[in-house]
Amino acid sequence: MIKDMFQVLTENGRAAPEREPKLPASDLQKLYSLMATTRAADLKALKLQRQGRMGTFAPSLGHEACQVGSAFALQPKDWVFPYFRDLGTYITLGFPLKNYYLYWMGNEEGMRIPADLNIFTISVPVGSQLPHSVGCAMAMKYKKEQAAALAYFGDGATSEGDFSEALNFAGVFKTPNVFICFNNQYAISTPVKRQTAAETIAQKANAYGFDGIRADGNDVLAMYILTREALEKARSGGGPTLIEAFTYRMGNHTTSDDASRYRKETEVNDWSRRDPIERFRLYLKDKGLWDESFEDRVQKEAEVLISKALEEAESTPPPRPEDLFIHTYKDMTPELNDQLAELRDLLKGGPR
Amino acid sequence: MIKDMFQVLTENGRAAPEREPKLPASDLQKLYSLMATTRAADLKALKLQRQGRMGTFAPSLGHEACQVGSAFALQPKDWVFPYFRDLGTYITLGFPLKNYYLYWMGNEEGMRIPADLNIFTISVPVGSQLPHSVGCAMAMKYKKEQAAALAYFGDGATSEGDFSEALNFAGVFKTPNVFICFNNQYAISTPVKRQTAAETIAQKANAYGFDGIRADGNDVLAMYILTREALEKARSGGGPTLIEAFTYRMGNHTTSDDASRYRKETEVNDWSRRDPIERFRLYLKDKGLWDESFEDRVQKEAEVLISKALEEAESTPPPRPEDLFIHTYKDMTPELNDQLAELRDLLKGGPR
Amino acid sequence: MRLNMVQALNQAMHQEMERDLRVVALGEDIAVDGGVFRLTEGLLEKFGPERVIDTPLAESTIVGASIGMAVAGLRPIAEIQFMGFIYLAMNQIIAHAARLRNRSRGRFTVPIVIRTPYGAGVKALEHHSESTEALFCQIPGLKVVVPSTPYDAKGLLIASIRDEDPVIFLEPTKLYRAGRQEVPEEPYEVALGQAKVVREGEGLTVVAWGAMIPVAQQAAEIVGKDGIFPEVIDLRTLAPLDRETVLESVRRNGRLLVVHEAPKTCGLGAEIAAFVAERAMFQLEAPVLRITGQDITVPLAKGEDYYYPSPERVARGIKKILES
Amino acid sequence: MRLNMVQALNQAMHQEMERDLRVVALGEDIAVDGGVFRLTEGLLEKFGPERVIDTPLAESTIVGASIGMAVAGLRPIAEIQFMGFIYLAMNQIIAHAARLRNRSRGRFTVPIVIRTPYGAGVKALEHHSESTEALFCQIPGLKVVVPSTPYDAKGLLIASIRDEDPVIFLEPTKLYRAGRQEVPEEPYEVALGQAKVVREGEGLTVVAWGAMIPVAQQAAEIVGKDGIFPEVIDLRTLAPLDRETVLESVRRNGRLLVVHEAPKTCGLGAEIAAFVAERAMFQLEAPVLRITGQDITVPLAKGEDYYYPSPERVARGIKKILES
């Protein structure tokens, strides 16, 4: 057993009744459908990447519960600061899948976050979004908004200076922050025990004067409950919380990575027995909330969503020359105007 | 009482016998003399600064016990990574006081550390020396030297990313490091409770998987014992230790600072009752190791040392033009040669 | 009122915080202590600890948190205590502040000001004499501003606070209390991106900024005795560069001297020399000359004078150009 | 043996680690995984985990620890996984690596190499296409090296490892596997600080480095059809700059084009244009031209071609200079 890990569902889908969240059946089914959609959209992206229709990206396989379960606890006014492995979060929050695909296809247009969603852009430099989430939470506090800021990151991120600085700020200013670490056992090839000598990621919160807690990251209900509680605490002035979601990166780090170089297949197999979707399916089935026809409907809906998103993404024109220039500053500078004119002139001159 | 603080001497100089280190009388007197010399040299610098003979510097007043006590535990092969408030450390290790004065007078020559001392240059950017100390300790381990690397820093430094990154490395690589934090209650004007929400600095070590311990930083024996133990543990493969020296910055942050803007005199007065030298004097007196004539001798020796150092420092010529150039790279580049020639030419042309 | 630069900057912050509730200030020792140079004095008393924030010692997160605040609708003024410590925040500045607008195609913007004392000439400690402005001038998305007078300081800071893009606001330490000047009581903007001819002249253009402006002015006095009357341009904004004002002057005068205290190689002087040679080479009667710090680490007090461009050195440069 | 650049660099590290016990390698994913580009493949197996070190994810401390190792007598090769993440180590690089020799008046030196993949052209993710070499070229105390061929890559890396000063070693990602070249089996040095004429020609000098060398070569082929035969110089070391080789060529040819993929403003091209105009203006028959990336963030895949200098664009630049 993993040390001090909060769990609602055992690996074979049995729930501790006193821990079950009081969610209506429709929400439980919704959670399932979100996880299933995440997986389908992720696998689709993988296929597209192999066909050369998608660039390098970081698959979410195995992270469906910690992404969906935590994001499901968010309210519209809350802010989210994702990292680069957060597909389930986006899907749960209603971020257009088209944008997600577009971005990983190599078009900045994908990160034009819809105005009604408080989702920050992806931060590629590991851990660098944590300070943003803290600043945002400081602003929430100053503006007296009943809102929290939730940041996602991996176990590797906890070694970066920004992690420590940000959590320390959060402790000092008692900000409405929730920090969720997907401890998926690896940062590319580096296992977590070579990332830190601390026994758990959760205990790191102690260095900043607030609570850290470890959740079973493959248990969507555990993730939902802990995140909801942390968010409520944050919104009501109780300060920040660090949640370690203990999980596993089932796929390669990115599509450019070959995980077999640094980890054993037996380990991967071991973890595949703890599949987050499978586990939740057994739970729903027990409750009479899952059957084959439900599964069919979920998969069909996902397919429709995915093919529509893909079609939209692939039919989005590539950036025009001016698109690369006009967002450098609010207004174009004379120099940028000159350079854009030069580029246009060059393009007129035929293929480059 | 301060939480979990290791102490040998009470504020009025009584010792817990079972904790007393087994040091010969001469060593005890040496500790006293080092502290007294540190104070005298520090006060001298203050006077010089007021007379315009010394630049801005950071006084060590009140830090004599944590500097001297810890440095006294070092062995010649160990490495030290000081920060900018470390006079007692230097004096204890036999660093020429002349160099110290020279540096704070604004001559880089002061940081040409004597070749037989494993002391690193002062790091001005707060916390930035911690990674160096860890790299050095990794090298000690690789070279199988029975040596440790000791880094000093303030409470403010614990908020910098480099602190966390470095301690995390130390934990992962189980390096022979000792990290000593002078928690002197302030980082310039910022009190430690606004620096971190953690109750102690010592507890931060837990985030990196090794031990942290809090010492009474005004108790030279406590500092000596804990540092010695930590160094021994480090040298024998036991890994790193974080020591929080709980103390107080009795003077201004630097000679450019006015501490009365941000802290109460009553607080300063409170702490002056815990003076590290006074306390140790009472202890020595009890033991029959201190009397007026001993004090006289100590002060006279200090005076001689100080005036000699000052004379040497003040009679050191200012840098020659080439001194500013020749240490940029191992060899001068053509461009640097040109620029130096230009400067020489300019200087020939009379006053600039 | 006659104010020095510290007072002018302080007044600018007071007025902007009064005018706009979204403006907040954060940094090390800026609240209770009023800043190590007293730049932020009185702000805490007036606007309270939620808007005037003493932070832990963490430059990366001072900037990073400012970005997060901006995303949530605030307009933070972040102080980095000395420019020598801004390198710790480099990733947040380059990877995020400068790029967020483009990354999000305009959805998120970063209207923050990063203020920091800048430059040598005051015989300071190591890392307290930096003038690495060129590091920032080359990053698309950043604006870089340097005032040289109390009047400009107030107007430029107000314009920077109101600007929709991230501004690195460099305050020449040497000029903080170098003199007083009449500064209007009411708030006003000095537009970003506009250089200013601060001394009209002919036959030679001297381009400088910050603490090199008084040096250039004194050099002009020196050579004035020999009947030489250079034109002096204060860039004021280093990015985006006001190339037009410089080119207009150089085209008229045919000769150009750039003065900066940063090391020569890859300093901003290189860009100025390059674009002038690119666009006005045939109007140049002499090579563009750069009088700058040497390519060495800024020396400590005892060696600083060797490094720091003096009026005499600039005057020599002026004569040299006129001779070639 | 015919090696590509990855193999040549890998061989250089193998041989230097074999030769000198003080050489160690550290970085993210460099040991067990052999590096995300396989640069360090086989080192762990050969030299063990004490010399080939997978570190936690912390760029500042990768560099900072390397400095500490150097102080203790080692010669570390640190890898930053992509140049876009080097900004996190900026303080350690600028405040310490570059300055320690001078700060200690020679007592401490920093013989470290910081290797990192560099440049665009491979349609990579954000921050994976950086070419901010000019940030480092302006810092006294740093050396900056960029190979453009497998042969030079091996020789320059060996020279960098043996060098007594800190070297930022930039590896053009686009060239990693762009082609093979005969590379001697035995260790050899390509001296730092020496540019190389890679194509002799006349009437025009093209200065470039890294992945712009093949681009410049292709451009030369294009204009060759019109009877134009530019000389192409590969700088190889960007700091300290080999001004002499450039000046000699420009004095002979009278015209200069600088090509780099970094944004134009304050790129290294500015310094080259500036010193050439300073020292050889009267031999110049046309303004120095810079063909570079625009002053924007490097675009993601779909927009990259607009940004990345192409042979055709360089060819146009060559013709433009010759016309002016």
Ligand SMILES: Cc1ncc(C[n+]2csc(CCOP(=O)(O)OP(=O)(O)O)c2C)c(N)n1
């Ligand atoms: C500052 C920084 N350094 C290096 C990288 C390259 N890199 C991308 S992802 C990654 C590992 C991240 O591991 P973790 O934080 O555990 O997240 P996971 O990928 O496992 O979800 C690395 C080293 C980066 N993006 N940013």
Ligand SMILES: Cc1ncc(C[n+]2csc(CCOP(=O)(O)OP(=O)(O)O)c2C)c(N)n1
């Ligand atoms: C990175 C960095 N930021 C800011 C400063 C300016 N500064 C010098 S000392 C200091 C406070 C240091 O406090 P602490 O670490 O507690 O050490 P103390 O001075 O109390 O001994 C600050 C902010 C600095 N030197 N380095």
Ligand SMILES: [Mg+2]
């Ligand atoms: Mg991970």
Ligand SMILES: [Mg+2]
């Ligand atoms: Mg302190």
